[in-house]
Amino acid sequence: MGESKCSIDLVNTGLKMWCTLGIQVPVVCAPMATGSTAKLVTQVVLGGGFAFIPAGYENVRHLREELATTRSILSSSGQSHSLRLAVGVGFYGWKLDQDGDGANAMLDAALQAGVRAIWFSFGSELGKYVEYVRESDTNTGRKTLIFIQVNSVDEALKAVNEWHADIVVAQGIEAGGPGANYAPPAFNLVSSILSALPPNAPPVLAAGGIINGAQIAGFLALGAAGAVLGTRFLLTPESAYTGPQKAALLISDSTSTVRSHAFAHARGTFGWPGNIDARGIRNKLVEDIENDEELSVVQERLADATKHGMSDYMVIYAGTGAADLHDIVEAQDVVKELYREIIARLRATQSILIEPKKVVIEPED
Known part of the structure; x- marks a missing residue:
């Protein structure tokens, strides 16, 4: 430059x-x-x-x-x-x-x-x-x-x-x-x-x-x-982002992300306008919300996953381009x-x- x-x-x-x-x-x-x-x-x-x-x-x-x-x-x-x-x-x-x-x-x-x-x-x-x-x-x-x-x-x-x-x-x-x-x-x-x-x-x-x-x-x-x-x-x-969150991004593919209200609900961040959701990695957390699992149970699982570094139950925001990223730079x-x-x-x-x-x-x- x-x-x-x-x-x-x-x-x-x-x-x-x-x-x-x-x-x-x-x-x-x-x-x-x-x-x-x-x-x-x-x-x-x-x-x-x-x-x-x-x-x-x-x-x-x-x-x-x-x-x-x-x-x-x-x-x-x-x-x-x-x-x-x-x-x-x-x-x-x-x-x-x-x-x-x-x-x-x-x-x-x-x-x-x-x-x-x-x-x-x-x-x-x-x-x-x-x-x-x-x-x-x-x-x-x-x-x-x-x-x-x-x-x-x-x-x-x-x-x-x-x-x-x-x-x-x-x-x-x-x-x-x-x-x-x-x-x-x-x-x-x-x-x-x-x-x-x-x-x-x-x-x-x-x-x-x-x-x-x-x-x-x-x-x-x-x-x-x-x-x-x-x-x-x-x-x-x-x-x-933690190591497990970054690792989840690195192994993502073109089908890994989804738009959902699940991320905000799991994190307890309410107040978003009704037509606003978020894109992130689809994992067990998203699946539980979509399957109408009790919200308090989901939030407990999220807290435990965050504490122990289990990415399959974390909130991992990511855009569609994540699939083409392969290194931490x-x-x-x-x-x-x-x-x-x-x-x-x-x-x-x-x-x-x-x-x-x-x-x-x-x-x-």
């Missing part, structure tokens, strides 16, 4: 967004509530990408600790030279709704840390939280980029026209973890959103089942500004590999733009 913080121009995106975020590769690590850690987030950033700390189901104290750890790691690596923190924080809209007055405290924890971006997902009233961030920025004189995750064209139009998102994240049905069960495949969704949005619309990022640079290059060619990856970063030493190296793959694929496709040489066919005798 080049030395410039704006070397993303090499792939012809021409987007100021990447320079604002201070990254070199059009890759974002998703805010994975059960998979991300401060170490993972910082290593993605140090590799040249961007990453989000998940607020998830945690409290203010935990979020502040994660932000402080992130700042400490980046500072020790010589990457933090200002009050701005080179990461983002992801929030579930429905969870902020449940938090009531505590929602502002959660948002304040991120904003006071000076994060560069806030990600909102899974909420019908995200506008009030977007407005809170905007008002905070006005008072402090900073600019925090707003990412809004969507699963349909209508949601994208609302994110742009009503909530004035800075970046739209188009999540397809292939995505691991929570997602909308009505979402089309990522390629179709991104294409439809790009067609529906006006020319001056904010950048669109593709999400769902993406694991390599060739796929990212395809989305760049389609018109997306980059891609969001989750499952690829779970198979890193820095992720929060450090997060920095993942980002660098993705960059090389993107550039190689884009350069390879340039050949179709070269005017073919004129071929002269000699007449037969």
